[in-house]
Amino acid sequence: MTEILLAHQVDLATWRRAARHHVFAGTSPEELTWRVQPSALLSQSRPDVQAAFSVSEEEKQEPLRLSRRLVEQLVLAIQAHDPERFTLLYRLVFRVMHEGLDLRTHANDPDVRRLEALAEAVVAETHRFRADFAAYFRHGGRGEWVSHLSNYIVEANASYCLARVAEPWSVQTGYRRMQWDGRALSFGPGSEERLPLLWQRDGEGVWLGYPKTVLPPAEEDIAQATTLDQLGSEAMDCRACALWQPATRTVFGEGPITARVMLVGEQPGDQEDLAGHPFVGPAGQVLDRALQEAGIERPDVYVTNAVKHFRFLWRGTRRLHQKPEQSSVDACRLWLNAERRLIQPVLVVMMGVTAAQSLLKRPVTISRERSRIFPLEGGSHGLVTVHPSYLLRLPNEADKQREYQRFLEDLQQVKRFMEEGRQQPVF
Structure with a gap:
């Protein structure tokens, strides 16, 4: 019997190296045991569960060929709070390589079903963890946030937490402490020696208290969301859609759920993609200036985009904006519809062709439809105008001033409409 010592609960790098070695050596799962070293010896560095599947030059000579689906499931399942998960994962890889196991054609295999249940449990708690983390700091939370987790998901969510909150923070869980001091991310032991084991050994592998969900979220999950x-x-x-791969992150809308005005642009730009907030780049500065001159406070409106990921083309070291494809607009429409459902704005301002076509679901010519308020489905009203980035692209300064004034007049019309509380569209 060979014992393999793992550095921590999500030590995928060590597990992968050991699994690869023993799979090629023909070591049966029954000949291996897996053990995690005591929490007091935890490394302070950040374990990278994704980078653990990088391939060294030596390994390229004899690669371990696994399907993308299996790799994704392994990355998720190793975060589950099941003490037998390391054995399960090795057994699955061993069976794939030596017995021809296929996750697609052997969906009812007990090991495959257990793997999927573990992965689904991790995904479900990841959704809850991210929502709670974002809500805590968005609503003024500071310092340490305590999260009662059932799975080992802290490390895998480090990038998400860093992207959402730039100020110093710490996350305390039973097994792991994660701290960001504004410059470096560090890890340490958690507040408890061990978490209560919530694994339900019923053959299904369902975590008590958490629903089964998968990525990407199903439309019914989006429809059931009750908060922004x-x-x-x-x-x-x-x-x-495919934009999630090159983009840094999803850039979701921001603003109060009570907003009466909803501003919709095309997609996040380079700076928005890096910052994680809509309209913070050059176009956002134009928008802020125009809103201020029109007498509209930006914190009072909800600002979002028709497409939530940045589509770009590399030009040297620069990322140049590219108009999103229609498939991305169609795929993102469910998010835009969900935002409208929760906010229920009185007036939706569509800035640019992409935003207008996404909401109106038909071809739109800005010059023909701008500057008038008209009814939309669901009882709200709409107004079409140019996107602020259009003003930045105009080469002639006189044209810029003229078109900016027209854009400002559109926003002033929005201001008047809201003040007058008009219920009938203006044609």
């Missing part, structure tokens, strides 16, 4: 925090958390893992 919950909706935004669901969107963080959206893979409904």
Whole structure:
């Protein structure tokens, strides 16, 4: 019997190296035991569960070929609070390599079903963790946030936490403490020696208290969201189109759920993609200036985009904006509809062709439809105008001033409409 010592609960790097060695050596699962070293010896560095599947030059000579689906499930399942997960994962890899096990054609295999249940449990708690983390700091929380987790998901969510909150913070869980001091991320032992084991050994592998969910979120999950925090958390893992791969993150809408005005742009730009907030780049500065001159406070409106990921083209070291494809607009429409459902704005301002076509679901010519308020489905009203970035692209300064004035007049019309409380559209 060979014992393999893992550095921590999500030590995928060590598990992977050992699994690869023993799979090629033909070591049966029954000949291996897996043990995690005591929490007091935890490394302060950040374990990277994704980088653990990088391939060294030596390994390229004899690669371990696994399907993408299996790799994704392994990364999730190793975060589950099941003491037998390391054995299960090795047994699955061993069976794939030596017995021809296929996750697609052997969906009812007990090991495959257990793997999927573990992965689903981790995904479910990840959604809750992200929503609670974002809500805590969005609503003024500071310092240490205590989270009562049932799975080992802290390390895998480090990038998400860093992207959401730039100020110093710490997350305390039973097994792990994660701290960001504004410059470096560190880890340490948690507050408890061990967490209560909530694994339900009923053959299904369902975690008590958590629903079964998968990535990307299903439309029914989006429809059931009751807060913007919950909706935004669901969107963080959206893979409904291909833009999630090159983009840094999902950039969701921001503003109060009580907003009477909803401003919709095309997609996040380079700076928005890096910052994680809509309209913070050059176009956002133009928008802020125009809103201020029109007498509209930005914190009072909800600002979002028709597409939540940044589509770009590399030009040297620069990322140049590219118009999103229609497939991305269609895929993202469910998020835009969900935002409208929760906010129920009186007036939706569509800035640019992409925003207008996403909401109106038909071809739109800005010059023909701008500057008038008209009814939308659901009882709200709409107004089409240009996107602020259009003003930045105009080469002639006189044209810029003229078009900015027209854009300002559109926003002033929005201001008047809201003040007068008009219920009938203006044609």
